[in-house]
Amino acid sequence: MNNPLYNAVSHAQLQAYSITRNAIRSALERLADKYPKLSRRYTNDPTPLRVQDLGCGPGSTAITFGENVLGQIRRELKFGKQLPVRWNFVDLPSNDWSSLLQMVSESDAFSSSEANVYSYAHGADFYGSCSPPESVHLSASMIALHWLSGTEVPGASLAGLDRVHPNEPGVPAETRAAFANKAHADLSQFLQKRKQELVPGGEGIYVMVGGNGPNDWRDKDGASLFTHALRKTINKGLIPASVLEDAQINYYLRTEEEIRRTASEVEGLDILDIKSYTIHTGVNVPDQDAAQVCADLAWSVHVNSLRDSTGCSEAELDAIYEELVSVCKRYGFFLSTFTRRPKATFAMLAVRKHD
Ligand SMILES: C[S@@+](CC[C@H](N)C(=O)[O-])C[C@H]1O[C@@H](n2cnc3c(N)ncnc32)[C@H](O)[C@@H]1O
Numbered sequence: 001m002n003n004p005l006y007n008a009v010s011h012a013q014l015q016a017y018s019i020t021r022n023a024i025r026s027a028l029e030r031l032a033d034k035y036p037k038l039s040r041r042y043t044n045d046p047t048p049l050r051v052q053d054l055g056c057g058p059g060s061t062a063i064t065f066g067e068n069v070l071g072q073i074r075r076e077l078k079f080g081k082q083l084p085v086r087w088n089f090v091d092l093p094s095n096d097w098s099s100l101l102q103m104v105s106e107s108d109a110f111s112s113s114e115a116n117v118y119s120y121a122h123g124a125d126f127y128g129s130c131s132p133p134e135s136v137h138l139s140a141s142m143i144a145l146h147w148l149s150g151t152e153v154p155g156a157s158l159a160g161l162d163r164v165h166p167n168e169p170g171v172p173a174e175t176r177a178a179f180a181n182k183a184h185a186d187l188s189q190f191l192q193k194r195k196q197e198l199v200p201g202g203e204g205i206y207v208m209v210g211g212n213g214p215n216d217w218r219d220k221d222g223a224s225l226f227t228h229a230l231r232k233t234i235n236k237g238l239i240p241a242s243v244l245e246d247a248q249i250n251y252y253l254r255t256e257e258e259i260r261r262t263a264s265e266v267e268g269l270d271i272l273d274i275k276s277y278t279i280h281t282g283v284n285v286p287d288q289d290a291a292q293v294c295a296d297l298a299w300s301v302h303v304n305s306l307r308d309s310t311g312c313s314e315a316e317l318d319a320i321y322e323e324l325v326s327v328c329k330r331y332g333f334f335l336s337t338f339t340r341r342p343k344a345t346f347a348m349l350a351v352r353k354h355d
Contacts, residue, residue, distance in 0.1 A: 001057070001058075001300060001301055001303075001304060002299065002300040002303050002304070003057075003058035003095070003096035003099060003300075004058075004096070004099070005296055005299065005300035006057060006058055006060070006297075006300040006301065007058050007059055007060040007096075007099060008060075008296070008300075009293045009296040009297045009300060010057070010060050010061045010297060010300070011060065011061070011064075011284060011285075012281055012282040012284070012285055012290075012293050012294060012297050013061075013143065013279065013281055013297065013344065014061060014064060014284070015279040015280075015283060015284065016142075016143065016207060016277065016279050016344070016346045017061075017064070017065055017068065017142065017207070018277070019207060019275065019277035019346060019348045020140075020142075020205050020207060020348060021068075023205050023272070023273060023348065023350040024068075024069055024072055024138075024140075024205060025072055025076075026272075027138055027203040027205065027350070027352075028072055028073060028076050028079070028138070029076065029078065030201065030203070030352075031049070031137050031138065031201070031202070031203070032076060032078035032079050033078065034201045034355075035047070035137070035199075035201075038079055038080065038083060038137075039078050039079060039080060048083075048084040048085060048086040048118070049073065049079070049083055049084070049085045049086070049137050049138070050085075050086045050088070050131075050135055050136050050137050050138075050199075051069065051085065051086070051087050051088065051136070051137065051138045051139075051140065052087075052088040052090060052130060052131055052136050052138075052139050052140065052197070053065065053066065053087070053088070053089050053090065053140050053141070053142070054090045054091075054126040054130060054139065054140065054141040054144065055090070055091055055126055055141050055142065055143075055144025055145070055147075056089040056090060056091050056095070056100065056142075057091060057095065057100075057144075058095060058096035058099045058100055059096070059099050059100040059102070059103040059104075060103070061142065061143075062089060062100060062103075062142075063103045063104065063107050063110070065140070065142055066087060066107070066109065066110060067107060067109040067110075069138075069140075070085065070109040070110070070115075070117065071109065073085060082116060083116070084116045084117075084118065085116065085117045085118070086117075086118045086120070087110070087117055087118065087119045087120070088119075088120050088122055088130070088131060088136075089104075089119065089120065089121045089122065090122045090123075090124055090126060090130045091123065092123060092124075092125065093123030093124075094123075095123065097121050097123070100121060101119075101121060104119050125149075126141065126144070126190060126193075127149045127186060127189050127190055127193070128193065129193055129196070129197065130193070130197065131197040132197070133196050133197065134196075134197070134198070134199050134200070134202075135197060135199065136194075136197045136198050136199065136202055137198075137199055137202050137203075138202065138203055138204075138205070139194050139197065139198060139202065139203070139204040139205070139206075140204070140205050140206070141204075141205075141206045141207070141208075142207050143207055143208065143209060143346070144208070145187065145190065145206055145207075145208035146208045146209040146210055146251040146252060146253055146254070147250065147251050148179075148182055148183060148186055148250050148251060148252055149182075149186045149189070150250075151248065151250050151308075151309075153178050153179055153182045154178065154181075154182070155174075155178045156174070156175045156177075156178030156179060157175070157248075158171070158175065158247075158248045159245065159246060159248070160245050161175070161245065162227065162231070162244045162245060163223065163224075163227055164224060164226045164227050164230070164244075164247045164248060164249045164306075165224060165226075165248070165249040165250075165251060165252075166179035166180075166252055167224075167252065167253045168222065168223055168224050168227060169221065169222035169223075170221065170222065170223070179252045180252065180254075180258065182252070183252035183254055183258065184258065184261070184262050187254065187259065187262045187263070188262050188265065188266065191204075191262070191263060191266045191269060191351070192266060194269075194351075195266060195268050195269050195353055198353040199353070200353060200354065200355045201352065201353060201354075201355050202352070202353050203272070203350065203351065203352045203353075204269075204349075204350070204351045204352075204353075205348065205349075205350050206348065206349045206350075206351075207346050207347070207348050208253075208254065208346065208347055208349075209251070209253055209344065209345070209346055209347075210252075210253035210254045210255065210259075210345070210346070210347045211253075211254075211255065211256055211259075211275070211276030211277070211345050211346060211347030211348075212255055212256050212276045212345070212347075213276045213277075213278040213343070213345030214278060214343045214345060215253070215342075215343065215344055215345055216331075216342035216343045216344070225298055225324070225327065225328075225342075226247070226249065226298070226302060226306070226324075227244065228327055229320060229323045229324040229327045230243060230244045230247060230320065230323075231244065232323045232326075232327060233319050233320050233323040236319075236323070238316070238319040238320075238323075239312065239316045239319060239320065243310045243312060243316070243320075246309055246310045246311070247305075247306055247309050247310050248305065248309040249302055249305045249306075249309075250305055254347065255347075256274050256275070256276060256347060259274055259347055259349050260274050263349055263351060266351075268353060268354050269351045269352070269353055269354070270351060270352045270353075270354065271349070271350070271351055272350040272351060272352050273348065273349075273350040274347065274348070274349050274350075275347070275348055276345055276346065276347050276348075277345070277346050277347075277348065278343050278344070278345045278346075279343070279344055279345075279346070280341035280342070280343060281294055281297070281341055281342045281343070281344050282294050282297075282341055282342075283341055290332060290341065291325065291328040291329040291331075291332045292325060292328070294328050294332070294341075294342060295321075295324045295325040295327075295328040298324065298328075299321055299324060303317065303321075306320065328342075
């Protein structure tokens with residue numbers, strides 16, 4: 001991911017977070033009821049409420065998410081007024097941690113003298129262990145779990161196909177099925193790890209791209225934004241055709257049914273909710289900036305996958321980026337105004353560990 005660019009434009013997808021609001025409020029209410037040491041009836045030496053944000057990213061959205069949750073914690077009357085909160089930010093070691101920590105230090109909710117929040121930055125793979133056993137009250141992961149655990153998918157590859165990710169129409173059924181199996185194994189592994197880390201009655205709220213609903217930027221044959229942009233760049237002779245054959249974006253968009261099947265197989269976790277939510281990307285961005293912001297959001301998230309899978313030079317990547325921006329402009333502009341915001345669908349899975 002291009003961390004500075006992501007921090008600059010990721011607000012364009014923040015609307016997706018509203019899918020979690022009720023789930024977080026209900027989880028906090030249940031936790032306050034279950035753990036008297038978190039509640040206001042218990043004032044001496046209160047136990048910290050422990051939260052983890054898995055795949056937190058370089059800061060902008062993680063802080064917004066954290067401020068929302070901390071706001072709910074401070075408004076939740078059942079919690080002790082002085083309740084300390086231990087907040088564990090988790091992402092890959094390559095994340096821009098200094099940017100994240102700078103933003104944490106500038107946030108009143110995290111860092112004012114009254115905040116009583118203790119933040120930790122932890123470079124780790126969320127498909128492995130991220131916290132000690134039975135130590136987490138509220139586990140969250142926002143817009144990250146559609147990324148698979150690695151680029152190797154047993155029995156399948158997108159190499160040689162003119163498609164960049166497995167959910168596109170035109171990907172052979174057996175290839176897609178192999179990616180679906182890997183996505184199933186990855187989510188299963190992720191949930192097993194969270195089950196170990198959650199306290200009894202602890203809750204997990206996970207938002208990923210996917211679910212049941214539209215994702216726009218479709219070419220006539222249903223191709224994705226990047227397949228579309230790569231085709232155009234190849235047609236202009238700026239990159240070789242092999243780039244589209246090599247390009248791979250290593251994610252899988254699970255349906256609600258796929259999420260339900262995986263989560264229901266994890267013994268010791270109850271599914272509280274699974275639902276989808278479709279947003280208009282960039283609805284909070286002024287019309288004149290929206291095409292650029294949408295292109296930059298896509299670019300910030302996917303440029304490293306493109307670079308790694310294709311070996312494109314920086315000049316070739318620049319040419320792809322230029323085409324991406326013009327694809328976004330052509331998609332969205334109507335009568336000189338950006339009137340058509342691309343739709344993106346997100347799925348939320350909420351789970352609770354058995355008592
Ligand atoms: C699109 S960003 C989302 C960031 C932020 N949570 C948000 O909602 O905007 C996805 C993040 O997931 C992280 N990520 C992907 N796979 C991961 C893994 N296996 N372990 C930890 N973090 C991972 C990436 O490094 C990236 O920061």
